[in-house]
Amino acid sequence: MPNRKTEKFINLKSPKLVEKAVLEAEMLKSMFNYTGISANLNTILINGGMSTKIHFYGSRVIGLAQKDSDLDIYIEYGDNFNSDKNVERDRQVLEKIVSIIENAVTWKITAKILTASVPILQVIYVPNNIKCDISVSNGLGVANSLMMAHLFNLQPEAKKFYQFMKIFLKRYRDFDGYLLKLLIIFFLQHEKLFPSGIKIQENLPITYINGWPTVEIDAARNLLYYGLNEMNGYKTYIPKFFEFYSKLEYPKYVMSTYEGKQLMRINYEYPEEFEEHFLCIYGPINRRHNIGKYLTKSSAEYFIKLCQSLEREFIMKYKF
Numbered sequence: 001m002p003n004r005k006t007e008k009f010i011n012l013k014s015p016k017l018v019e020k021a022v023l024e025a026e027m028l029k030s031m032f033n034y035t036g037i038s039a040n041l042n043t044i045l046i047n048g049g050m051s052t053k054i055h056f057y058g059s060r061v062i063g064l065a066q067k068d069s070d071l072d073i074y075i076e077y078g079d080n081f082n083s084d085k086n087v088e089r090d091r092q093v094l095e096k097i098v099s100i101i102e103n104a105v106t107w108k109i110t111a112k113i114l115t116a117s118v119p120i121l122q123v124i125y126v127p128n129n130i131k132c133d134i135s136v137s138n139g140l141g142v143a144n145s146l147m148m149a150h151l152f153n154l155q156p157e158a159k160k161f162y163q164f165m166k167i168f169l170k171r172y173r174d175f176d177g178y179l180l181k182l183l184i185i186f187f188l189q190h191e192k193l194f195p196s197g198i199k200i201q202e203n204l205p206i207t208y209i210n211g212w213p214t215v216e217i218d219a220a221r222n223l224l225y226y227g228l229n230e231m232n233g234y235k236t237y238i239p240k241f242f243e244f245y246s247k248l249e250y251p252k253y254v255m256s257t258y259e260g261k262q263l264m265r266i267n268y269e270y271p272e273e274f275e276e277h278f279l280c281i282y283g284p285i286n287r288r289h290n291i292g293k294y295l296t297k298s299s300a301e302y303f304i305k306l307c308q309s310l311e312r313e314f315i316m317k318y319k320f
Contacts (some may be wrong), residue, residue, distance in 0.1 A: 023162040029063040040239045048100030052077045057145035071132045081139035091119045093136045143214040161234035189260040195226040196260025197284035239314035246307040254280040
């Protein structure tokens with residue numbers, strides 16, 4: 001017999017939650033210039049002797065944020081947008097930023113994470129009570145977010161699919177965040193609904209950031225250009241998602257959203273990134289940073305078993 005509570009959630013409750021989440025995310029995205037925040041921070045830094053340019057990235061720019069999502073801020077200084085990663089340099093710059101903004105009434109520093117591989121400051125913009133993460137490394141995060149925003153703009157139904165999966169999976173365990181975005185992107189690439197990172201960059205001028213190719217996204221490129229079908233009815237893809245991730249041969253392959261396909265581990269050019277990790281998935285630009293390494297083996301195995309269980313459950317029990 002169907003799980004009536006789950007069936008009711010899927011057919012009655014979740015559509016309202018999904019619609020609300022999509023509208024909220026779009027509202028936050030439409031604000032992503034956040035002119036007041038940018039102007040205030042830039043003025044404070046200039047008065048402190050720093051010449052800077054403020055960029056925003058992350059979920060709010062992609063169009064998948066919640067109202068309590070952090071605002072990711074990249075501070076470009078000294079034309080370092082395209083620079084290589086330099087942890088010590090970044091740490092020194094952030095320490096200077098701390099000395100400038102720590103007495104500003106509009107900003108409150110909540111954490112200084114300066115020993116991480118990507119040093120950041122966690123702050124609050126007091127006038128709007130928005131939590132922010134400030135980094136200074138380079139513009140790779142900005143370029144990555146703009147590419148991901150392009151993907152989801154191509155298929156508005158994919159935004160509903162993402163919000164559903166985020167809401168639904170939270171009933172079992174919290175799989176939110178960048179990893180879930182990549183899992184959904186890779187699945188939709190497999191379904192021929194999203195283009196690969198390579199296809200997005202095709203025939204566009206390349207700029208390298210920290211050694212990785214980036215482009216200025218051509219927003220005019222549409223589904224017809226990429227040779228993709230339109231995604232209709234996100235619910236029909238729910239059992240397919242669980243089926244897909246229940247049957248992957250994880251120890252044998254890596255998932256590359258840049259190539260838009262599985263690649264054999266034995267042939268992958270950066271083996272040091274997955275040697276001890278069960279689940280390996282890479283973003284659409286940086287092919288050396290395995291996001292799956294943040295998931296423990298037990299959590300990855302739980303996700304796979306959950307997908308196996310839910311695949312059977314959705315196919316056998318639930319009517320949309």
